[in-house]
Amino acid sequence: MTGIRPDPSKLYNRKMPATWWLQKKSYFLFMLRELSSVFIALFLLVYLYQIYQLTQGPEAYAAFTRRLSSPGWIFFNLIAFLFAVYHSVTWFQSTAVVLPVRLGERLVPRQIVTALHIGFWIVVSLGVLILFLALKD
Amino acid sequence: MTTEKTTEPLWWALFSVVGVAAENKVPIHIILVGFALPLGWITDTGALYRYGWVKVYLFVLIVLPLYHWAHRFYFALNDMGLKPMNKTLAVLCYGGAIIGTAVTAWILLKV
Numbered sequence: 001m002t003g004i005r006p007d008p009s010k011l012y013n014r015k016m017p018a019t020w021w022l023q024k025k026s027y028f029l030f031m032l033r034e035l036s037s038v039f040i041a042l043f044l045l046v047y048l049y050q051i052y053q054l055t056q057g058p059e060a061y062a063a064f065t066r067r068l069s070s071p072g073w074i075f076f077n078l079i080a081f082l083f084a085v086y087h088s089v090t091w092f093q094s095t096a097v098v099l100p101v102r103l104g105e106r107l108v109p110r111q112i113v114t115a116l117h118i119g120f121w122i123v124v125s126l127g128v129l130i131l132f133l134a135l136k137d
Numbered sequence: 138m139t140t141e142k143t144t145e146p147l148w149w150a151l152f153s154v155v156g157v158a159a160e161n162k163v164p165i166h167i168i169l170v171g172f173a174l175p176l177g178w179i180t181d182t183g184a185l186y187r188y189g190w191v192k193v194y195l196f197v198l199i200v201l202p203l204y205h206w207a208h209r210f211y212f213a214l215n216d217m218g219l220k221p222m223n224k225t226l227a228v229l230c231y232g233g234a235i236i237g238t239a240v241t242a243w244i245l246l247k248v
């Protein structure tokens with residue numbers, strides 16, 4: 001896949017203040033969604049570090065898991081969870097716009113497509129949960 | 138007007154793959170690793186991480202969002218007015234994701 005881009009030297013570049021995304025709710029929500037990737041990545045690095053503890057022995061693994069029960073870590077995980085859910089829900093909302101579903105002549109309403117995607121997402125998440133519980137010991 | 142071909146659409150298309158393959162599974166992992174284990178709702182020994190296919194799954198789960206982070210964070214910082222230093226930011230963001238890939242592979246192989 002390739003795209004075509006005009007000669008940059010001939011484009012007019014309007015100066016944007018660094019705080020443009022604070023000026024409108026939709027811009028702010030867009031930037032929150034962009035920043036969700038930071039919290040998702042941070043959580044995954046913590047998870048990776050927990051897995052790394054296994055190479056240091058079962059005690060190190062258990063100790064790190066206990067350390068994650070401190071209020072600070074629970075708060076961090078709560079924030080990361082909210083960002084991750086926000087990322088997924090907005091993902092399904094935009095999928096319904098980008099890939100409209102037709103039934104014969106009629107377009108299936110967006111809300112229904114989004115709801116079906118979210119339902120499927122919950123089923124997949126439950127699948128991960130069941131596998132985790134089945135294999136954890 | 139002169140035109141130049143770019144590979145940008147390909148990179149943005151990768152976003153859809155990352156979203157479907159990895160990021161939508163992050164919330165359930167946060168519930169498990171961030172709440173259920175530390176708060177003692179469930180216990181585990183880590184035996185899970187010795188299965189080969191679990192390692193492959195975790196490699197995808199952890200590595201793809203790192204590139205997603207690199208791409209998003211790079212553009213977000215540019216949009217927030219750090220464009221003058223975008224070369225340095227690119228090295229930090231994409232370089233970080235590449236190092237993260239190597240570290241993830243090393244840890245998963247070692248477990």
